Amino acid sequence: MRCLSICCLVSAFVGLDVQGQEPAERQFDSNGLVEYIPGNLPLIIGAPHGGSLKPPAIKDRTFGVTDQDAGTQEMARMLREAMIKKTGGAPAMVIALIHRSKLDPNREIVEAAQGDPLAEQTWQNWQGFIGKAKARVNERFGVGLYIDLHGQRHPEGRVELGYMISAEKLREGDETLEKASLVVRASSIRELDQRSPANFIELLRGPTSLGGMLQARGYASVPSPDVPAPKENELYFRGGYNTDTHGSRQGGTISALQIECPWVGVRDTHEHRVRFVDALTDILPMWFKTHFGAPLAPRSPSKP
Ligand SMILES: [Zn+2]
Structure with a gap:
């Protein structure tokens, strides 16, 4: 009986590790x-x-x-574990x-x-x-996605999603922005825009955007349907070196975005961190499927 429990424990652990066929090598x-x-x-x-x-x-x-x-x-570590369980x-x-x-x-x-x-x-x-x-x-x-995960303490207290588009550009109306192909080409989701069945405005701040999905889970986000752009006097991070370098702005098929988590309600307690990571774990596969047109599911080298 004792052996059985240990065997169950071992197989459960290994099972989790090999669900995606390969054990992770740190x-x-x-x-x-x-x-x-x-x-x-x-x-x-x-x-x-x-x-x-x-x-x-x-x-x-x-x-x-x-x-x-x-x-x-x-x-980041919690998100990885939660994604393993989810996908x-x-x-x-x-x-x-x-x-x-x-x-x-x-x-x-x-x-x-x-x-x-x-x-x-x-x-x-x-x-x-x-x-x-x-x-x-x-x-x-x-094709794929790189997320650069950060934290900020801006007084607005929102999740800031950075696609390498400045606050000034975001403040332009949907029609102007949609027509501004330079803005799309300079964004870190340039390739994703071509791939997604949604138009650029929807991908950026519509109900099916990441900001839209976070907003639906109770996390005020920018850009999103409720907050399409930061106001002139508000603080906002549009994305830094990694988002710029590792997204599709300069070519390639891997897009990138920066997620800037506020302190209050998201990072300030362990419970809040768990709740936010849970929300992201639910949202990311939906968002991925909607815009990349493919499930967020594992693939091993033997099954190209
Ligand atoms: Zn940072």
Whole structure:
């Protein structure tokens, strides 16, 4: 009986791990400052600002933002686990374990590493892992999504979704924006716009947009049907280096977006983090199916 319980436990654990056919192999960069877990879904989650390691061998950054996005590393890990349960497949994950006071992996290398050789190497490793994850997604699916997960404490308290479109551009009316092909081409979801059966406005802030689906779950979001754009005096992040570099703005079939989580109601307690991750876990497969036209389901190399 005792053996049976242990066997059940073991098979349950292995079962969860091999649902997507391949056990995940956690990897670390040479300095143990970046973690990468390969996946088998067309989804990659990056958490560049949730790290807490401050190696003395790397000098402190002296300009730019140096604050940690509290809770985002934990939320990225929770999201990965929840997606495994929901879809049977695992998103790839790239986590910066290093604190932002030593390296900002969401900036170009000069501001990111500020001339420190070890920080520069760590930045390259971060970029290298995302590149690896993207190559794997491309090989298996030919298309995919990169999410850069962040936290902010803007007084508006909304989830800010960044597609590399400025607040000024978002404030333009639907008709103007829809016609502005330059805006679409400069966005991190450029390729997704061509693929999605929805028009660009719907994809960006209609009921089936990510903001629309989050709003329906009670999370005020921008852009969304309720808040199509930030007002002139409001704070908003449109997306940073990773969203720009790893989305389809500069070509390719992997689109990207930045999710900026507010503090109150989303990151401030463990319960709120769990609730938000649950909402995202429900929403992402629906959103993916609607706009990518394919299920968010695992695929192994033997079944191309
Ligand atoms: Zn951040």
